[in-house]
Amino acid sequence: MAPPSHLAYVPFISVENMMRLVxxxxxxxxxxxxxxxxxxxxxxxPLFDKTPxxxxxxxxxxxxxxxxxxxxxYGFKYVNGHPTxxxxxxxxxxxxxxxxxxxxGYPVLLSEMTVLTALRTAAxxxxxxxxxxxxxxxxxxxxxxxxxxxxxxxxxxxxxxxEEVRLYDIDSAATRKCAANLAQSGLRVTPCGSSQEAMEGAxxxxxxxxxxxxATILTDNMIGDGIHINAIGGDCPGKTELHxxxxxxxxxxxxxxxxTRIEGEIQQLPEDYPVTELWKVITGxxxxxxxxxxxxxxxxxxxxxxxxxxxKYVYTRALETGHYQHLDMIADPDDPRDLFGMLTRAGVEAP
Amino acid sequence: MAPPSHLAYVPFISVENMMRLVxxxxxxxxxxxxxxxxxxxxxxxPLFDKTPxxxxxxxxxxxxxxxxxxxxxYGFKYVNGHPTxxxxxxxxxxxxxxxxxxxxGYPVLLSEMTVLTALRTAAxxxxxxxxxxxxxxxxxxxxxxxxxxxxxxxxxxxxxxxEEVRLYDIDSAATRKCAANLAQSGLRVTPCGSSQEAMEGAxxxxxxxxxxxxATILTDNMIGDGIHINAIGGDCPGKTELHxxxxxxxxxxxxxxxxTRIEGEIQQLPEDYPVTELWKVITGxxxxxxxxxxxxxxxxxxxxxxxxxxxKYVYTRALETGHYQHLDMIADPDDPRDLFGMLTRAGVEAP
Numbered sequence: 001m002a003p004p005s006h007l008a009y010v011p012f013i014s015v016e017n018m019m020r021l022v023x024x025x026x027x028x029x030x031x032x033x034x035x036x037x038x039x040x041x042x043x044x045x046p047l048f049d050k051t052p053x054x055x056x057x058x059x060x061x062x063x064x065x066x067x068x069x070x071x072x073x074y075g076f077k078y079v080n081g082h083p084t085x086x087x088x089x090x091x092x093x094x095x096x097x098x099x100x101x102x103x104x105g106y107p108v109l110l111s112e113m114t115v116l117t118a119l120r121t122a123a124x125x126x127x128x129x130x131x132x133x134x135x136x137x138x139x140x141x142x143x144x145x146x147x148x149x150x151x152x153x154x155x156x157x158x159x160x161x162x163e164e165v166r167l168y169d170i171d172s173a174a175t176r177k178c179a180a181n182l183a184q185s186g187l188r189v190t191p192c193g194s195s196q197e198a199m200e201g202a203x204x205x206x207x208x209x210x211x212x213x214x215a216t217i218l219t220d221n222m223i224g225d226g227i228h229i230n231a232i233g234g235d236c237p238g239k240t241e242l243h244x245x246x247x248x249x250x251x252x253x254x255x256x257x258x259x260t261r262i263e264g265e266i267q268q269l270p271e272d273y274p275v276t277e278l279w280k281v282i283t284g285x286x287x288x289x290x291x292x293x294x295x296x297x298x299x300x301x302x303x304x305x306x307x308x309x310x311x312k313y314v315y316t317r318a319l320e321t322g323h324y325q326h327l328d329m330i331a332d333p334d335d336p337r338d339l340f341g342m343l344t345r346a347g348v349e350a351p
Numbered sequence: 352m353a354p355p356s357h358l359a360y361v362p363f364i365s366v367e368n369m370m371r372l373v374x375x376x377x378x379x380x381x382x383x384x385x386x387x388x389x390x391x392x393x394x395x396x397p398l399f400d401k402t403p404x405x406x407x408x409x410x411x412x413x414x415x416x417x418x419x420x421x422x423x424x425y426g427f428k429y430v431n432g433h434p435t436x437x438x439x440x441x442x443x444x445x446x447x448x449x450x451x452x453x454x455x456g457y458p459v460l461l462s463e464m465t466v467l468t469a470l471r472t473a474a475x476x477x478x479x480x481x482x483x484x485x486x487x488x489x490x491x492x493x494x495x496x497x498x499x500x501x502x503x504x505x506x507x508x509x510x511x512x513x514e515e516v517r518l519y520d521i522d523s524a525a526t527r528k529c530a531a532n533l534a535q536s537g538l539r540v541t542p543c544g545s546s547q548e549a550m551e552g553a554x555x556x557x558x559x560x561x562x563x564x565x566a567t568i569l570t571d572n573m574i575g576d577g578i579h580i581n582a583i584g585g586d587c588p589g590k591t592e593l594h595x596x597x598x599x600x601x602x603x604x605x606x607x608x609x610x611t612r613i614e615g616e617i618q619q620l621p622e623d624y625p626v627t628e629l630w631k632v633i634t635g636x637x638x639x640x641x642x643x644x645x646x647x648x649x650x651x652x653x654x655x656x657x658x659x660x661x662x663k664y665v666y667t668r669a670l671e672t673g674h675y676q677h678l679d680m681i682a683d684p685d686d687p688r689d690l691f692g693m694l695t696r697a698g699v700e701a702p
Binding site for chain 1: 359363365366367370371373374378400402405407409411412413414416418420422425427429431432433436437439440441442443445447449451453454455456457458463465466469497498500501502525528532678679680681682683684686687688689690691692693694695697698
């Protein structure tokens with residue numbers, strides 16, 4: 001069988017190559033560059049095709065497709081969410097994604113996105129905090145110390161300048177794991193015995209718990225004036241982290257309202273409750289933080305444009321560093337109308 | 352870096368392995384087995400999650416995602432349609448697809464689907480004709496001799512028992528290519544100078560032209576009583592092949608009405624024009640062909656369940672034959688909550 005032509009090949013970033021790529025650049029640099037890439041695409045928000053993710057739900061979880069396009073490139077992410085997977089030694093969330101040329105429909109990149117999603121989620125949170133958190137924020141409470149927690153800590157260090165993270169999780173083993181992973185990070189890491197204790201002295205609180213249905217990770221009395229809340233754990237229907245009273249005291253910022261109203265903290269509020277679209281803050285169209293006493297809440301659920309930005313970023317970086325391989329994914333007959341001829345000739349030429 | 356665990360690997364069928372797989376089984380056997388697999392899933396139609404495909408349209412074409420699930424497996428296909436691609440030496444349609452376990456969300460197969468879509472489209476047409484065409488059909492007119500034409504010819508030979516194909520295309524080079532590809536097929540192949548000539552003596556007519564907007568490949572006077580029309584070229588909004596009068600004389604059978612009303616020949620008809628869902632014919636709930644004089648029309652646009660059946664079929668066959676490779680696509684940390692630890696340890700261990 002003759003080797004496939006270059007048109008047949010799609011660059012593929014495996015998990016191993018993604019990890020090599022991240023280490024060759026440096027995790028904090030990747031988080032900073034991702035935050036900038038995502039911020040840039042938020043300034044181009046109106047030109048993207050936007051649609052709420054397309055979910056396939058079962059009793060055990062959800063499988064979603066998240067497509068978007070900026071008119072030049074098309075991207076989508078496949079992602080699942082299965083809270084009970086960890087009991088079988090599996091990831092709660094796994095993901096992969098694809099970029100394609102809009103003009104031809106040909107894929108230009110296939111990539112693992114389990115690691116990349118963790119990076120882009122943290123970069124989005126930190127980029128958002130750059131616009132909404134108190135300017136001198138140095139201390140962050142980190143409630144929920146699972147798979148996303150260290151990425152959040154490092155992103156807030158690299159992008160916002162956070163110096164101390166105060167950890168709490170109902171499972172103290174998770175806190176120990178998180179603290180150990182951050183031991184060499186340059187952050188001051190303070191494990192705490194309660195959410196309340198974690199909140200002491202914090203200007204930012206990040207909630208990223210995983211398995212709870214309508215849990216109340218934070219109650220109203222814990223949130224003092226001026227705090228920025230980065231709530232990213234409530235990200236599907238029936239799953240929230242914050243007491244409703246906190247929402248009522250906060251100015252709420254969201255990625256894409258039609259999706260956040262279904263999946264975010266604001267599913268607790270009436271459908272017409274006023275929220276601000278984050279991209280309008282980033283373009284300067286709407287003010288973000290207006291005063292030192294204001295409580296700002298980023299109700300982050302993750303949106304397709306962030307994955308698009310992340311895929312575009314690693315595409316460029318992978319081609320630069322060579323951390324990818326070629327996949328023979330696209331049939332490329334000599335004559336495009338002669339797919340059958342390609343198939344039959346392959347049979348004749350096969351050993 | 353330690354090698355990824357078995358949980359990290361997803362079986363992948365490249366274009367080359369798909370061709371090997373098909374030849375190791377035999378093209379006609381594959382078409383017959385695919386027709387049976389698709390027919391079987393049509394009998395289970397009500398239990399599938401069904402949604403019209405999710406398209407991203409541009410001036411030059413469309414990129415679509417086609418997801419479905421039977422509750423055990425989830426599948427989706429990525430497919431583009433760019434009629435002008437052939438001018439750049441590219442395929443009009445390229446595709447790949449994925450199967451995943453509904454219970455865990457973990458992918459179990461990634462596969463090329465450009466070749467596989469050609470096979471499943473032909474198998475679906477032939478399976479449908481088995482239910483709708485005149486019982487003694489031996490001659491098929493094949494109007495449009497592009498990339499799909501030979502697959503149609505072979506599928507109708509293998510599944511329906513067609514002995515002669517009568518070819519016509521406005522581009523005589525396409526007809527010559529098709530005739531040459533079918534020279535060894537065992538079919539009697541008759542190139543014709545017009546659609547009218549191709550129709551002579553045919554009990555079945557397949558229209559599979561590619562680039563026309565609201566073209567009229569067949570006019571009413573060409574369709575005699577008792578004919579089965581397999582119309583598969585009109586498969587997107589604004590693209591049809593048949594004169595409206597033919598539709599009005601025919602009993603029309605479709606895959607999934609909400610999609611076909613947008614994409615199929617019936618976009619020329621009122622929204623409530625009666626059509627029969629093919630799966631009801633296959634389960635015996637509704638009669639298919641009722642008389643020798645009836646004109647039956649399969650307005651085929653391709654539906655996600657056919658891709659699902661095809662993916663499931665090649666999944667089984669690839670595991671049996673070994674015609675696949677492993678892709679390191681899923682991050683698999685020792686502790687599922689410790690994605691960050693996996694990433695940082697990879698950095699320490701990297702050369």
